[in-house]
Amino acid sequence: xxxxxxxxxxxxxxxxxxxxxxxxxxxxxxxxxxxxxxxxxxxxxxxxxxxxxxxxxxxxxxxxxxxxxxxxxxxxxxxxxxxxxxxxxxxxxxxxxxxxxxxxxxxxxxxxxxxxxxxxxxxxxxxxxxxxxxxxxxxxxxxxxxxxxxxxxxxxxxxxxxxxxxxxxxxxxxxxxxxxxxxxxxxxxxxxxxxxxxxxxxxxxxxxxxxxxxxxxxxxxxxxxxxxxxxxxxxxxxxxxxxxxxxxxxxxxxxxxxxxxxxxxxxxxxxxxxxxxxxxxxxxxxxxxxxxxxxxxxxxxxxxxxxxxxxxxxxxxxxxxxxxxxxxxxxxxxxxxxxxxxxxxxxxxxxxxxxxxxxxxxxxxxxxxxxxxxxxxxxxxxxxxxxxxxxxxxxxxxxxxxxxxxxxxxxxxxxxxxxxxxxxxxxxxxxxxxxxxxxxxxxxxxxxxxxxxxxx
Numbered sequence: 101x102x103x104x105x106x107x108x109x110x111x112x113x114x115x116x117x118x119x120x121x122x123x124x125x126x127x128x129x130x131x132x133x134x135x136x137x138x139x140x141x142x143x144x145x146x147x148x149x150x151x152x153x154x155x156x157x158x159x160x161x162x163x164x165x166x167x168x169x170x171x172x173x174x175x176x177x178x179x180x181x182x183x184x185x186x187x188x189x190x191x192x193x194x195x196x197x198x199x200x201x202x203x204x205x206x207x208x209x210x211x212x213x214x215x216x217x218x219x220x221x222x223x224x225x226x227x228x229x230x231x232x233x234x235x236x237x238x239x240x241x242x243x244x245x246x247x248x249x250x251x252x253x254x255x256x257x258x259x260x261x262x263x264x265x266x267x268x269x270x271x272x273x274x275x276x277x278x279x280x281x282x283x284x285x286x287x288x289x290x291x292x293x294x295x296x297x298x299x300x301x302x303x304x305x306x307x308x309x310x311x312x313x314x315x316x317x318x319x320x321x322x323x324x325x326x327x328x329x330x331x332x333x334x335x336x337x338x339x340x341x342x343x344x345x346x347x348x349x350x351x352x353x354x355x356x357x358x359x360x361x362x363x364x365x366x367x368x369x370x371x372x373x374x375x376x377x378x379x380x381x382x383x384x385x386x387x388x389x390x391x392x393x394x395x396x397x398x399x400x401x402x403x404x405x406x407x408x409x410x411x412x413x414x415x416x417x418x419x420x421x422x423x424x425x426x427x428x429x430x431x432x433x434x435x436x437x438x439x440x441x442x443x444x445x446x447x448x449x450x451x452x453x454x455x456x457x458x459x460x461x462x463x464x465x466x467x468x469x470x471x472x473x474x475x476x477x478x479x480x481x482x483x484x485x486x487x488x489x490x491x492x493x494x495x496x497x498x499x500x501x502x503x504x505x506x507x508x509x510x511x512x513x514x515x516x517x518x519x520x521x522x523x524x525x526x527x528x529x530x531x532x533x534x535x536x537x538x539x540x541x542x543x544x545x546x547x548x549x550x551x552x553x554x555x556x
Contacts, residue, residue: 168205168212173198177212179244187247188240192218195267199234201274208279211304212242215274218267228384229323229393236324239271239284241302252284252309256296260289270297270324275338280304283343283365285336288315290324297322299343299365313343313368318361320347334358334394340403341366344375346394348383356383356390360397360408376426379411394465395421396449400457404428405478407436407460409449421445423462425478436476437462439484444471 165181173192178184192198201215217237239252252271257263263270273285282302288294297315302308315322321330334346342362349357358378364370378397381390395409405425412420422445423437440462450465463473475485 166209168203170200170203173200173218175200175203175212175214175242177242177244179209185247187242188249190216190218190267192267195219196221197233199237201237204274204276206276206279206282210244210279211282212244213240213274213276213282213284214242215239215269215271216267217269228389232323236268236270236272236287236290238266238269239274241282241304250307252300252302254286254296254300254309257289257294263289273336273338277301277338277341277365283312283338287322287324293325293327297325312365313363317368318345318347318363318372320345326351335397337397337399338365339399339401342399342403344399344406346378346397350383352384352386354382354385354387355380356385358383358392358395358411360406375428376406376408378408379421381411391446392421392448394448396423396451396462396465398451398453398460400453401455402457405453405457407451407453409451421449423449423451423460425460425481434478434481436460436478436481437474437484438482440474441471 166177166179167184168175168177169184170176171186173190174186175188176184176186195218197219199217201217203212203214205212215237217234219233241250241252242248243250251266253264253269257270262268270287270289271284272287275283277283280303282304284300284302286297286300288297295314295316296311298311298317299313301310301312303310315333318333319331320333321327322333326332329350331347331349332351334348336346337344341364343365344360344362346358346360349359357380359374360376360378361372362375363372376397378395381392382388383390384393390411392409392411395411397406397408399406405427407423407425410422410424412422422435423440425434425436427433437460444462444464448465450463452461454460458479459475459477461473461475464471473487475487476483
């Protein structure tokens with residue numbers, strides 16, 4: 101099974117093991133005297149023991165009652181403590197390269213939205229930026245009460261083979277505006293300019309899909325339909341009625357500029373405004389390209405703070421960056437992660453806010469990364485905590501499904517992901533603790549059994 105996440109909400113790519121939990125043996129024991137947070141959660145993650153003790157699972161009182169996970173390329177959910185049930189039956193035979201974007205729960209847990217992409221093996225490519233074949237996909241909406249699955253298709257593109265495919269499409273991002281309105285970004289037919297590209301709103305009460313913000317309103321082109329001399333849309337977030345998006349202007353030159361803008365979803369007729377300039381570099385320049393493609397950034401859940409990777413060497417190929425938080429109400433800034441290894445600051449970071457809008461996790465997007473993740477907080481910006489997900493001796497790869505590490509009665513923004521190339525392990529989102537992720541470990545033939553949950 102190959103399950104990939106393509107950075108919808110700010111995700112991390114972790115290898116080998118997850119903090120305080122592993123999908124295999126080799127979890128480090130916690131030595132006596134290790135500083136903790138008062139509930140047994142270590143403040144410093146120790147190195148793994150040379151022995152291989154059993155996996156430590158969370159006590160029953162800490163287990164979530166409602167969650168979703170992907171197993172064997174099918175989606176499963178469990179509601180209110182019930183046994184998990186399989187809710188999809190996708191036939192992906194002949195399409196071995198399967199990508200699942202992060203499933204996103206509605207605020208009231210009555211619906212679950214997700215993007216799926218299944219394609220033939222052997223697709224590759226190079227260049228700058230390298231092609232991301234799993235970035236787009238088919239968009240589905242699951243009613244968790246009736247288990248009815250709805251595929252959303254833009255009417256104007258219903259005749260397009262890819263747009264109407266159950267396994268593919270042009271949807272890239274999905275956000276919940278509120279309990280009855282889903283927002284989703286649609287890139288339109290690849291290879292040609294399309295008026296259908298833009299942000300859509302699906303009204304669950306009316307079963308209606310309408311375009312809210314057309315791509316043309318943002319004044320950019322997408323990576324899938326690049327146009328000469330046009331600014332390129334790199335990534336996107338949503339918070340508190342605002343669509344935030346990262347743009348590179350003057351791409352493929354020695355003086356490319358990386359900037360974050362926002363556009364009102366509540367008042368889509370208003371012009372976009374600049375939020376943060378991230379810096380300049382030779383973005384994918386054919387002469388000599390700079391080190392950054394999509395520098396990390398994220399908007400806090402409450403919409404009050406923006407964290408961004410700032411590029412320090414303007415117009416240079418030298419790798420120099422820092423991490424900065426911008427308070428959107430007073431424009432004050434706070435530096436974070438000043439002690440990050442130079443190797444991490446020399447390439448794209450993945451920055452993700454915790455559910456508390458006060459803590460941030462930094463890690464690398466590269467699958468072979470051996471650094472991090474690291475966490476920092478606004479309460480102690482000079483501090484930084486390192487975790488050791490690569491400590492356990494296992495080759496299983498993990499990618500971010502959702503963030504979460506339980507501390508006391510809340511979650512800090514540690515992240516792990518769906519498990520690829522390992523049928524015995526699945527991961528899932530816990531709704532009862534928003535932002536938390538838990539793991540399932542067990543025999544793949546016992547998929548109908550309740551998962552043995554491991555608390556992160």
